[in-house]
Amino acid sequence: MKMFIWNILLALVWAMLTGSFTAGSLVAGFIFGYLVLAFVARLSDQTTSYSRKIPEVIGFTFFYIWELIQSNLRVAYEVLTPSHHMKPGVIGLPLDATTDAQITMLANLITMTPGTLSLDVSNDRRMLFIHAMYIEDENALHAELKELERRVISLLS
């Protein structure tokens, strides 16, 4: 079933790429999507386990973009003002997120958020290390990030 959703999605991508939403192009897209999936899915379990999250991921994109704009303004300010006001540092964020998708999404979002940049995940996947531009108030930052994580988990569970 997950595969089927994936396949539909790929068919849609195809149709978008070719720019024609005719039945023919959707069928063609479905066929090609199927071929690709049949091929990739031979490492199956990995592909399918999170595939149903894809719609949510796409839905989340808008949130993502908003974060992006916000963070840019902040950075722009920092870049354009003549002196630096930053208090940078690397902090470790304990994770509640468990799946790959959750962690990845969180990390990417954090990178997009104002003044933070994901560095790496610990090998046991229980901690995300983050470079931040402003760590005067570490607790506030921590809380902010945890809130983001909560939203990601709820979206991708």
Add this chain to the structure above:
Amino acid sequence: MNESIAAVILLIGGAFVVIGALGAVRMPDLMLRMHATTKAGILGGGLVAIAGGVFFNESEVMVRALAILAFVVLTGPVAAHMIARAGYFTGAPFWERTLKDDLRSNLDKAGGYLYSAQEQREGKGRPQQQAPRDDGE
């Protein structure tokens, strides 16, 4: 109308790109530069792509524009993460006003292992077992 909208988006996008580039030059260390380039670059590039889609006003082109946007947004953070991580591990120097570095104390460079703080507290000098690589295994 489309043209005007496109023009505005285009100019904003261009401006963001310049800001990113400026950041790349002005910021004092690798991580801080990346804060600038990643965000400004992705947003700038995305906006320019949208401007393109708007200007041509054809579904086909718009889809291309969205595809570019999606791709930039999807890959940008991943790429940033990759460089930041690699840069960190190869010892790119931090700005002297950097306040703290939690990662350093958790890293076993020789063993190629990054501990979580929890793990450290639990007193595992070495990982008992490799954590599962991902949820697929």
Add this chain to the structure above:
Amino acid sequence: MEPVMAVVVGILFAASIYMMLRRSIVKLVIGLILLSNAANLLIFTIGGMVRGLPPLIAEGDKLPAGGWADPLPQALILTAIVISFGVLAFAVVLIHRAYEVVQEDDLNKMRSTDT
């Protein structure tokens, strides 16, 4: 534009030859890469540089609207790019292996087959 490109191409050729003369196998390969870029640009320049008229035919037309840039040099360059990609891939790995075997980056120390 062409006179400017002519100078650019000349500089590219010069840079590549200079690199090839540097005794280091790595620089040799970088020189070769520059060399093929230079040659491609040379053909492109000679083929005539036209702005904004790609040799594409819009749907419904039989010819590119409003004229076209000569597609033949483009096709030739495309072929040449691909060929030099193949050749350079080979060359890159060759220096890698040569270094592994000889443990030297210095071309002047690779003379056993001549003398």
Add this chain to the structure above:
Amino acid sequence: MSLEVALPIIIPFLAGSLSLVFYRAPLVQRWLGVAGTGALLLASIVLLYRTYTDPDQVLSIAMGGWPAPYGIVLVSDLLGAIMTVLAGIMGFATAVYSLPTISRDHEAFGYYPLMHLLLAGVCGAFLTGDVFNLYVWVEVLLVASFALLILGGERAQMEGAIKYVALNLLSSILLLVAVGLTYGMTGTLNMADLVGRFAAMENQGLVTVVAMLFMVSFGIKAAAFPLFFWLPAAYHTPPVAVSALFAGLLTKVGVYALFRFFSLLFTQDVGYTHEILLWGAGFTMITGVLGAAAQYEFRRILSFHIVSQIGYMIMGLALFSPLALVGGVFYIMHHIIVKANLFLVSGVVYFLRGSYELKHIGGLWRTHPWLGLLFLIPALSLAGVPPLSGFFGKYIIIRAGVEQESWGIVAVALVVGLLTLYSMIKIWAEAFWKAQPEEHEERARAFEAAVSGKRLTLMVLPIGALAAITVFIGLGAQPIYELAYAAAEQMRDPQIYVNAVLGDTQ
């Protein structure tokens, strides 16, 4: 529309790609090696026959049905067809020789596909009627030769290959630049079309300028003075079957291209261009033969001699009289067979003695008189000893020189002939006459013991066949001469070629 002009390209391509598909099945590859090259030989002979009996003596087909000068044409005139037959002979001989000499490792890593594709590139270069397409074929054969050169991964191969690759790339780039300039000047790539367009150009001097670029580029490929360095640096390093194939065919592509371009396209200023060629020829002969005189390794001697012999061929072109061109063509035919055969013989010597170093080997005339004979035939032929093939080549060229009263080059050609004999005799005296040096006897005995009679037979078969051809070209020189003569006639009159290519298809 007939396929035969394309077959010498298609057959090795098919055989090569099929060998790749069967990359896990060495047996299939071996069979394909022999069958594919055998088919190539047949196809090339048919092609030569059809070309020779054609009323124009030029066959031309437009690829894809796109008429000349717009698409790519394959053209088989006599020169091209002759060269193709030689490629077929070489390919087949080498394929048979490869069976007993190529190691399983090399087979597993693509020896046979590489060999086929090398042949495809060579045949393509001989048959194409399009300057850019020529560049492509040259690259095909070049990259195939790169890969063949490094099979084995020995230090010497790596070192030799770096020089070979870098210098040949430089040559290819020059060729590409020259082709680009040609298109920029004339707006065409078709050789036949170029004849007219060059002639119509206002500034004939520019044609000569481009001719110089082609000359240098092909000069490098042909290993002419002072552009030959890559050859002696590399030719003695790969497996011997590869050396033989290279020796026979690779530099000849450069020579062929010089012949093609400086008879068909660049004859507007013969006094200038061909004079330069003549000087190049002279120095090529001398430096090559002197280089060989300084060597004591079997294959190095042979490698330097390739250079020197190239000089004779270019001399034939440079003198540019009908007789001289005949001589050039004759010389090419002779040399491909003979030089490759000498390399094959060197391989047998290696398999019997375990070394290519003349100082380490000896006693072969005592133990293997038949091998001595098989060496003497090509060796003496190379040195121009009558009545073997080399003599007639040399004779025709020198006669042309005498008739044109170009005494300097005649003197050089004669002296170089003597020095060639000197080198061949050096090999003979050391490897065959001298007793096996005692300090290397153990190794020699071990090698000789390891060669089974069946393997030896397979090695000797192609050598014997090539030697027979050498003798035939010598004793039966008349038909070969007639063929070369007809080819030279075509070269002297570009209009035949032009009409055949443009006339048929327009």
Add this chain to the structure above:
Amino acid sequence: MTAMGSLILRTATRLLLPLLLLFSLFVLLRGHDEPGGGFIAGLVGATGFALYLFAFDAERTRSLMGVDPRLLLGLGLFAATVSGLPGTLLGHAFYTSLWWTPTLPLLGEVKLSTPLLFDIGVYLVVLGSVMTIVLALAGAEEKAEETTWNR
């Protein structure tokens, strides 16, 4: 630096790979009319696998591909060469293109041709070649590291 590589990259790759492969097919098929074609498509496809290689390792990439890239290479060369032959069966010159536009149910009109076969050959060759090179290099590198590790 950690022995496992990046989790984030791996996750992203699983998302990107199918998209890239699909995109490569797309570029291949419409190359005759717009920028694209077998060569670019092949490179895009190879890029997808290379990304997978960077995220995981050579061994897993090889098993993902399923076929040895050398076989793709051979098949591609064979297809490209053979695509010149159908024309000759009809008495045309080598590489004369043949066009066949059947109308299929659902799909509508489909443009099939020998140039398309040729382009598919190109695609396979490029994909096969690049992956042969990249996998060989990465494999050797991994092997070397293993030995270092064991020492």
Add this chain to the structure above:
Amino acid sequence: MLLAVLSGFILCALAPWLTRSLGDRAGWLLAILPAGLFAYFLGWIPEVIETGAVTLQYPWIPGLDINLSFLVDGLSLLFALLISGIGTFIIIYAGGYLHGDPYLPRFYAIMFAFTAAMLGVVLSDNLLTLFVFWELTSITSYLLIGYHHEDKEARWCALQGLFVTVAGGLALLAGLLMLAVAAGGEYTLSGILASDGLQEYPFYTAMVLAILAGTFTKSAQVPFHFWLPNAMAAPTPVSAFLHSATMVKAGVYLMARLNPALGGTELWFYMLGIFGAVTMFTGSFMALRSTGIKAMLAYSTIMALGTLTMLIGIGTEAAIVAAMAFLLAHALYKAALFMLAGVLDHETGTKDITRMGGLRRAMPITFVTACVAALSLAGLPPLFGFIAKELMFEATLHGGALTTFTTVLALLSAIMIMAVAAIFALRPFIGARTETPKSPHEGPLSMLIGPVVLAALSLVFGVAAFIPEAALLQAAVTAVHGRPVDFHLYLWHGVNVPLLLSAIAIVIGLLAFRFWDAVLAGFRRMPFIDRLGPERGYERLMDGLVWLAEWQTRVLQNGYMSNYIITLVLTTVALTGWTLFVHTGTAIPLGDINVRIYEWFTVGLILAGALFATITGSRLTAVAALGMAGFGVALVFVEFSAPDLGTTQIMVETLTVILLVLVLYRLPAFVNFSSPGTRLRDALIAASFGGLMTLLILVVHDINVAEPISDQLVQWSYPEGHGRNIVNVILVDFRALDTLGEIFVVGLAAIGVYAMIQLRAEDRRQ
């Protein structure tokens, strides 16, 4: 006739097999061929006497004027009879001499090839066929001289002979070709002999010198004589054959043959006269100095060759008659003497004549035969050698400008040869018996039959001189002189100056024999003579050759890549740049520089990338900079209407960067290997190349092409090619063959890379 000449080659293929299956008796059986040939040639005598000359033609390579045409006249028949006649005995003799030798089968094969080649030389009418056989004698004689090839000395001697004769042969080829040109494209001897105006050929002198270079080397004339004594390294049957009737006589034959065409000029007269006389003197002098039994004979051969050359040079009727008589006499006695020397050496185990003595009892037949043959050598009556020598004196006494010179040298030679003959005939046989390595007894029949018959013939021809005269010499003289000569040979022709000279020679010669040991001791006090000879020149030449070769290789093929590249680049710049300068001068069309601002930046990107890549000290930075330049190039493509190119460039650039990164992984950092001076030099060279390319672009861009073929392709693209991306249609349809080649290149590169990485020599060794 064709079969007669070529039969030797046929038998050459069969001889090894026959020898192996017949064993000891092979020599007798194989001799049937030369004997048959001898009979066949005898059969020609009547016809030749009647018609003078017969030519026969068998086409071979008519296109190149190379035909198997034969000229049978007195001269060629004389030689053919000598070759086949003496050859018969040599073949028999060899069976005995090389009895049990493992190489005997090969020996016979080469011997027959040699015989056939020699017959070919003397019978060919076609200049080039003659040359073909000429060179074959050089090669086959090389193989014969190097018979004892595991001996270094023998190899060296064989090479020397080959080198000298082939060098001369190549000069001869040039000479013959000039001769043919001079004769208006006439490639037959008969034609050339019949044509006039050869001497008006502008390069007459060069032509004659080239031909003489060939004949002098072959016939061992001073200063090329040194190879001949060294050729004694060959087994004795070979020496006997080479010295008496073949090989060295080929040069004499050719001079005699061309005498009517080229002779009569001062050049011819002085060259042959002087060199011949000096050779004659040198040969006899060296013969007297020698103690080796074969060396002695070898030097006496040089004497004979000099005499013959001198006589041909003098060119009077008497001289030609003398030459032909001398030729015959020499062949007979020299073959006999050499075979006898072989018998002595075979039976005693030494070649040093001073170590032999008192053998007359053990070897009576040998002794008698040696006496007869030596008398002929010495020129004593009643042997044929006497007649020949008298004729020679007669000729030198009327030798024109060279009369005194030749007569004095001839007399001195005669004295020394008298002594030599006496030494040979008497020294081993008389006196006290000396110890020799082997205990001597008479040689076997196979080894004696030849000398005995030949010595007997010397005697018979001396007594009955009309036999050879009528049968052969008349015709031969006619051929050499160009018209019939009226002469008769007599043993006794009264008391005259020649007889007087002979008497002087005999007396002083015998004195020299009597005091030979003293003479030898005298020579030993003059060791500088050894160092004087032209042989040192030959050695210097060979050493110099090797030195030059090694020097050149060190300088040119020096292994330094940068030198190679510099050579290539400068050659390109010199040839192309000079041509450009000559044809376009300094006027460089600049055209219209219309550049938009962002285009300047694109260009700047390329340049910054390229230049930074060249100057950076870090290889990865260089790669990044290269990537930047690559993006710049892609932008140029995009800006100027080439989207496909832009895309491809970007993809390829990226892959290249990835590849470089994968590969540079283990490579070392850049090290600066070169000095500032070197860098400056390289920069200048690089700049010259770049400048050339810039100029080429500017000049070519200035040309307006009327109708590029691409116009047609654009027209066809959609209607015929079914594609709207014209570049792609070109790639997969119009120029599909290019693309096919292109993907094969990519595939090949991949195979190569795969092999390089997976097939590791280091791994296999472990």
Add this chain to the structure above:
Amino acid sequence: MIEWATIITLMLLTLALALTVVRLILGPSLADRVVALELISLIAVSFIITYAIQVGRAPFMDVALVLALTGFMATVGFARFLERGGHTDE
């Protein structure tokens, strides 16, 4: 209006390009250069799109798409290199 916008944007982008090249040259670490290179490819994407708008040729958008794809690849490649501990020789 759109024309001016494209011209100004092209100017802005070239300015950005120049700045980034400065970073690429200055480094100091390889990671810095890679960051610069990635930004250059992003600028190039924007540039090509802007150019497409200027000349009104939509097909150039495809070039931008491919470029966006591969710029990422180069970065990942470099990162892998760094991670695997290749010589950085800075």
